[in-house]
Amino acid sequence: MGYVLNGTELAVDDEQFLVEPVFDDAIVPVIAAAEGIPLNEDHWVVVRYMRDKYREEGHTPNFRGMLKDFSADHPGKDWKTYLYDLFPKQPARQAARVAGLTKPYGKGGY
Numbered sequence: 001m002g003y004v005l006n007g008t009e010l011a012v013d014d015e016q017f018l019v020e021p022v023f024d025d026a027i028v029p030v031i032a033a034a035e036g037i038p039l040n041e042d043h044w045v046v047v048r049y050m051r052d053k054y055r056e057e058g059h060t061p062n063f064r065g066m067l068k069d070f071s072a073d074h075p076g077k078d079w080k081t082y083l084y085d086l087f088p089k090q091p092a093r094q095a096a097r098v099a100g101l102t103k104p105y106g107k108g109g110y
Contacts, residue, residue: 028098
């Protein structure tokens with residue numbers, strides 16, 4: 001079963017990633033609710049970052065890349081722990097799903 005946005009059911013794969021990316025912000029709370037994630041502003045910071053990376057590079061960053069970028073752009077926080085607090089089921093994958101993006105590459109895909 002896919003997610004419904006504006007009355008239209010969106011196609012998903014077997015892991016509930018969208019088959020085609022959706023950049024409409026209205027999809028984020030729909031997917032976050034399905035994931036059991038109560039959104040706050042920090043979730044949106046990560047969502048915007050994931051979407052920007054997807055647009056720039058054609059895919060989302062791996063977890064190591066996320067840590068490097070967040071530590072550089074927002075110093076003074078233990079981003080490894082915090083990203084797991086925000087997205088407890090593998091931050092690089094769950095954040096991509098919540099952002100409305102397609103399934104990230106696996107290991108070796110970068």
